[in-house]
Amino acid sequence: MLVLPSKYVNEMRMLPSTIASPTVAHAHNLMGRHTNMNIILRNNLHFRTLQLKLTPNLSFLTAPMQEELNYAIDKELPNCEDWVIIKPYHSILKLVARISARIFLGLPLCRDENWLEISTEFTENGEWDDFRKGHRYIRKAKKLLVPEIKRRRQATAAGKPSTENSNLLSWMMEIASEAEGDAASLAHLEVVMSLDSIHTSQMNAVHVLYDLVARPEYITPIRDEIREVSKEDGAWMKWEKPSFTKLRKLDSFMRESQRFNPPTLISMHRVMMQDHQFADGTVIPRNAHVSMAVNAIQNDPEVTPEPRTFDGLRYYKLRQQDCESHLHQFSTTQEKILNFGHGANSCPGRFFASLEIKIILVRLIMDYEYKFPDGKGRPENVRAHEFIFPNPEGELLMRRRSTSERLAI
Structure with a gap:
């Protein structure tokens, strides 16, 4: 793998997939030839559905x-x-899996224990210690979802009104071309998207919770902000998406937590489909796998002053500056903030992930209090190659807050 300097970010993000392919790189990182994940090379239906259907809705x-x-x-x-x-x-894995299933499949299938087992165990075995596990979960998903896809198609053909249309599976069925729309492939893509979405949202939420407990001075201002939104917008179940965008302090804390605990040290992966010469004359050869050292770039003192200092309101303060209120958000990308990539091939699910994490954290922060077990601090992260995970065996003590302190739902 060739790790490029940050000066090439803008040139790299402008290259079409015919020259520098993020999809080929992603399939390679997932060991797609061994794990049956090469389905993403056949079409970009999952990417289009996230962009054209999920985010706008x-x-x-x-x-x-x-x-x-x-x-x-x-x-x-x-x-x-x-x-x-x-x-x-x-x-938190269980919470994320259930919310994601609701949006990916809709009721009642989202509460099927077989699907929840597939999506969570497939995610937890994402390191592919046993290649056969990936195949097994995909086979189980097809067995469950293919009959459901056929049933939905029959209902549509019969002109029966349906309440099941506003979910990822139905949207994929709606926009798929004839070549993309066979039931087995659609079921397969649902598993792929579960791996991508559940895993990353879970990790971000766990890191934020650990960091809040380790830095309790931030809990009161974040709770106060949540109460202010409740005064304006009513009980939590009345909140709409703009309500969650008002949580600027929580958003800032999430972004700072991600800076300290990035999902990976390198990102913006591409495989070169042909030789390419950059403007300065540097030539990257065909078949080279290139990436950016996203964590090192973001933590350069010229990008992030005092990068070793955790400032949970760092990005909240930056958004107070003139003409920058729309910048520095958890889901926004910038030339030197590349956790979600940058440009046209940025992670298409990042806006959904941001909303999902906030929905979970607001309830957990307002309804419960936490502390580390006696004599213990924040659990150390676990590293595997370039990836960083919250410690799976880390523990917290949790207790419900009094009724008057919880969210009105």
Whole structure:
């Protein structure tokens, strides 16, 4: 792998996929030839669906996401009037999986325990220690989803009104070409997107929770901000997507937490489909796998002053500057902020991920209090190659707050 200097970011982001392919690089990183993930090389249906359907409909999807979180909390979290020990990595995984399933599949299939097992276990086995696991989960997903896809098509052909159209599976069915739309391929893509979305949202949410408990001075200002939004917009279930965009302090803390705990040290991967010469004369040969050292770039003192200092309101303050209120958000990309990539091939699911994480964190922050077990601090991150994970065995003590302090839902 060739790690390029940041001076090439803008040139690289402008290159078409015929010259520098992010999809080929992504398939390579997923070991697609061995894990059956090379399906993303056949078409870009998943990418188009996220861009053309999911992101434009986030306002409509906010209420179902909140509703599913209410259901997930009742199912997955302990009713802890006194302190209990939880492992946030596993608890938050279940919350993210249920919300994602609601948006990916819709009711009632999103609550099918077989699907939840597929999406969570497939995600947890994402390191591919056993290649056969990837194939097994894909086969199980096809067995479950192919009959559902056929049923939805029959209902559409019969002209029956359906309440199941506003989810990722139905949107993929809607915009797929004839070559893209076979049921087995659609089911396969659902698994691929579950791997990408559940894993990253879970990790970000866990990191934020760990960092908040480690830095409790930020909890009060973030809770105060949430209360202010509640005064303006009513009970939590009445919040729409713009309500969550008002949470600038929480958004800033999320971005700073991601800076300290990036999902990967390198990103913006491309495989060169042909030789290419940059403006300064540098030639990158065909078949080279290139990337950017995103964490090192972001933590250059010229990009982030005092990068070793955790300032949870760093980006909140930057947004107070003239003409910068729309910048420095968790989901925005910039030339030197590349966790989600940059340019036309930026992560298409980042706006959904940002909203999903905020929906979860608002409930967890307002309804519960936390502390580390006696004598313990923030669990150390786990590293595997260039990837950084929150510690799966890390523990927190959690207790429900009094009724008057919780969110009105």
